[in-house]
Amino acid sequence: MVLNPVQVEGLVAFIYTIPIGIAFAITIRHYQRDRSRQSLFFTLAWFSYVIWGLSNAFAFSFNSKFSALLTSFWTIPLAFFTIISKRLNVL
DSSP states (O other): OOOOHHHHHHHHHHHHHHHHHHHHHHHHHHHHHHOOHHHHHHHHHHHHHHHHHHHHHHHHHHTOHHHHHHHHHTHHHHHHHHHHHHHHHHO
């Protein structure tokens, strides 16, 4: 079976989502231990990053325009939670 380049890109996207999921799990454990607002927003940022990676993988794997649209929208909460968690660290 020969994969076209778009499907290979989807496979690579699934593979790079694994370390992102591991980082999300690490931040969940940190939040459970720390219970600070900064770690909550940082955990939500990693969760948005995981969803972004999965929707990106589905967009490439199935050539879905809806998944591609979701991929572009998941960067908004990712940036929002990252900025808030960084801002809470400064205060």
